[in-house]
Amino acid sequence: MPFDVDAIRHQFPILRREFDDTALHYLDNAASAQTPQVVVDAVANHETTSRANVLRGVHHLAEAATQAYEDARRTVARYINADRVDEVVFTSGTTAGINLVAHSFGARLEAGDEIVISGLEHHSNIVPWQLLRERRGIELKILPPTADGCIDLARLDEMVGARCRLIAVTHASNVTGALTDVSRIVDAAQRVSAKVLLDGAQHIPHGTIDIQAMGVDFYAFSGHKAFGPNGIGALWARWSILEGMPPFLGGGEMIKRVTFERTTFADPPHRFEAGTPPIAQAVGMAAALDWIDDLDGEGVQTHLSALTERLLGGLHTLDQGRGLIKLIGPEGLQARLPVVSFVVDGAHPHDICQILDRHGCALRGGHHCAQPLMDHFDIAGTTRASLAPYNNDEDIDAMLNGLEDAMKRLL
């Protein structure tokens, strides 16, 4: 179906909310995207027709729940073009996925082994490796950001040495919107037989990916950033790596046989899904991924590029050549997501966002869980507008009007 923003908006009941008679302009999609009625319905339908625990019971509902849960895994595998469905491990989100890799894959690393991350990373792709450093004595090396908020890939050869075991970087920055050139990361890793993990939290709502073509080894993402429920995400790992990884969490569902003397573990993915998983949430995430996949991808991209251009142009106009508004990220439309961060000289992001809120505009101000990146630019935080297919020209214009008001009041 050709892209029609009004038809898309109609599917998101929350967009009809008003606050003090002011229409909602939701521009905080990089934090959490809103969810369409079809996802709400999928979750409600599961809970009212198929709710039971999975992989245990023999009764009808247990069978239906297990079927729905494993169907959801197939949907995820299809969305990312995984070679095998059992390469998809359900997690509670990106953070849990990266921690799983740090604990499980990381358990085989030795003192002096190196992991390369970047200065653009979300805390969830920094702290798990720092904790691993404390446990295993590994070294962390940091690819610095460029002046326009991308990963400085020119430093790859210098950073990726013979002891490198993993390069773990974001697929797209949650702050600057910059897309990572994955092929260069993979090439650098393969030269030293290192693995590659991508934090896909920001990229996943922007359409299907081909995990096999990308040549990476781990991919972690969350459902709530892709119009799905909270508390669900997935980690994809290449089977040849996943099958040799030790369990992280122990409990029910992840075992073959338990005795007091010895326990043997289930094969992946269930080896890594201890305890009752978020079943309805998995069903909801699958519905959300199907919803994205059904969109006119080219139409969405054209629409979001136009909105990003309108936003960037509006910021430029608002600045009036005063040099007050500074972008933290790429200036153009190439190699970026519709995520735009900026600082206003003399106005704090929280104050800007508070005043924008009075205009109905929901934006995020702060460090975006990327404090090292803020330190790199010597700022406390940024104001960030992040767009989704349901955003329209009115959202951008309301934000620019609100920002003009904020600047008048604060400067």
Added chain:
Amino acid sequence: MSDDLYQQQILQHARDETNRGRMDDADATATVDNPMCGDRVTVDVKISNGTVAAIVHHTRGCVLCSASAAVLASQAKGQTVGELEAVAAWLNRLLKDDGDAEPAPHWQDLAIFGPVAKHRSRHACVLLPFDAATQALTEGRPQA
């Protein structure tokens, strides 16, 4: 459109440079961060006979945080550690009680933060300078 958070009094305090900066010969110093937004306040104090003899703040924060730090630094001189702790506790109640609490003596200016009560995510902005001051004074308090 009215927005109580950005009334003139708060903006004026936020722009007040009087007690901003660092102190080379401080008796005690504390730096606290707001993990939610990355704001940071450093408070340096000189203590004499159990009271604040001098105080400065170095604030990297929003209007609310900067204004709170300015009020703190302008009123803290001559106060005992215990009095400042009581003011910090009162400010906490002001925010939690939706502005119904009576201002503490000598600290009437803090009443301007009453409207912040309904903005839960901003409470920490107002409290951060007081957290820094309390921490510095606790460290600088003579051992019993």
